Amino acid sequence: MDSIKIAVVGLGYVGLPLARLFATKYPVVGFDINKTRVAELMQGNDTTLEVEPEVLKSVLLPHNPVENASSQQLAASSQTGLFCSTALDDIRNCNFYIVTVPTPVDKNNRPDLTPLIKASETVGKVISKGDIVVYESTVYPGATEEDCIPVVEKVSGLKFNVDFFAGYSPERINPGDKEHTVEKIKKVTSGSTPEIGEKVDAVYRSVITAGTHLAPTIKVAEAAKVIENSQRDINIAFVNELAKIFNRMNIDTHAVLEAAGTKWNFLPFKPGLVGGHCIGVDPYYLAQKAQEYGYHPEIILAGRRLNDSMGQYVASEVVKLMIKNGKPVKRAKALLLGITFKENCPDIRNTKAIDIYHELREYDMDVDVYDPWADPEEVKHEYGIKSLMEYPESNGYNAIVLAVAHKEFMQINLKEHKDQGCVIYDVKGILGDNIDGKL
Numbered sequence: 001m002d003s004i005k006i007a008v009v010g011l012g013y014v015g016l017p018l019a020r021l022f023a024t025k026y027p028v029v030g031f032d033i034n035k036t037r038v039a040e041l042m043q044g045n046d047t048t049l050e051v052e053p054e055v056l057k058s059v060l061l062p063h064n065p066v067e068n069a070s071s072q073q074l075a076a077s078s079q080t081g082l083f084c085s086t087a088l089d090d091i092r093n094c095n096f097y098i099v100t101v102p103t104p105v106d107k108n109n110r111p112d113l114t115p116l117i118k119a120s121e122t123v124g125k126v127i128s129k130g131d132i133v134v135y136e137s138t139v140y141p142g143a144t145e146e147d148c149i150p151v152v153e154k155v156s157g158l159k160f161n162v163d164f165f166a167g168y169s170p171e172r173i174n175p176g177d178k179e180h181t182v183e184k185i186k187k188v189t190s191g192s193t194p195e196i197g198e199k200v201d202a203v204y205r206s207v208i209t210a211g212t213h214l215a216p217t218i219k220v221a222e223a224a225k226v227i228e229n230s231q232r233d234i235n236i237a238f239v240n241e242l243a244k245i246f247n248r249m250n251i252d253t254h255a256v257l258e259a260a261g262t263k264w265n266f267l268p269f270k271p272g273l274v275g276g277h278c279i280g281v282d283p284y285y286l287a288q289k290a291q292e293y294g295y296h297p298e299i300i301l302a303g304r305r306l307n308d309s310m311g312q313y314v315a316s317e318v319v320k321l322m323i324k325n326g327k328p329v330k331r332a333k334a335l336l337l338g339i340t341f342k343e344n345c346p347d348i349r350n351t352k353a354i355d356i357y358h359e360l361r362e363y364d365m366d367v368d369v370y371d372p373w374a375d376p377e378e379v380k381h382e383y384g385i386k387s388l389m390e391y392p393e394s395n396g397y398n399a400i401v402l403a404v405a406h407k408e409f410m411q412i413n414l415k416e417h418k419d420q421g422c423v424i425y426d427v428k429g430i431l432g433d434n435i436d437g438k439l
Contacts, residue, residue, distance in 0.1 A: 134166070236272065
């Protein structure tokens, strides 16, 4: 274990917390192609807010801990810590590569492995005989060995399971969650051979306080990842459908769920927008692979379609409320509270709040977006819209939609807007009863 030199490829929401944790016991080099991101990290600043500045600074090193150092030298010095870089040569002397790049879907909801393939090319340029590459990114069962490893083989000229080896350990980090941090979540591990599986498991077990579970094969570990979020997606789709039914019946969905939740085995899911880097993506990865085997999933894709439709549903409900209250819709002013995919977190990846924005715009409404957590430049780059970090001091809104339950939104005096005839719609069910509608 003393000879382990770790490279983490991709320093985003998943990679950085993992690199920080491993850096407490191993020499670690974090690699990312984003120069601005790397420069910020080396100053101890994590814009994703996943790692606190003091925690990050406690492991940062001003130099590469594996540069021109042999295994014996590293073992003798017991050098640990994290160095972040955009230079490929800085990870060349590592021997345990962990890939944590995003795995999105395209506009047609088909898995996009481009970041994963490019990361595999990167690893292929530096991997040496005896090294291990572990993938953490969401994939469908078989992707590691069928799509990624051949790329590493081709670029490196090395033979899989002879010259180098592989593992898969699915990430389980929930962005913005300060309770279930990486070391406190049980880790599934796997390897391309039984011996490598044991080695990969030992490396992770050395830093994961919650323990590990060694899966028998890489494909089993991959499958476990995609069904975790697929299951959650289906459960939320169920309560979203309940919300649509009960709203027609003029029944408070949240009150129903509270009553049903008194039974010991009732699962406490709430209706809402289902986005993010995993839960809104994983079902499509599983469905894609199933279709390749001639099976067309029904429940999984039905749940995903329902969840994907919630932005349109919310917008239509808002418009109905405006019409009932005698408010014009065309050229009406609307305020969307929140654009991140979840509360108290700056992550905007695959957010479904954007669907509400676009649907309201389809009604020719003028829509402002206010989100104190989201980076306006990132929102502009990703979605082509303007996002405000300061509350717009305007009382001229005809409709306000709370899409994300940021703590700051609880301080807004929505009663003032309502007294002036503004329609208030609460997607998250946190504003109490002084509103016009909620999911």
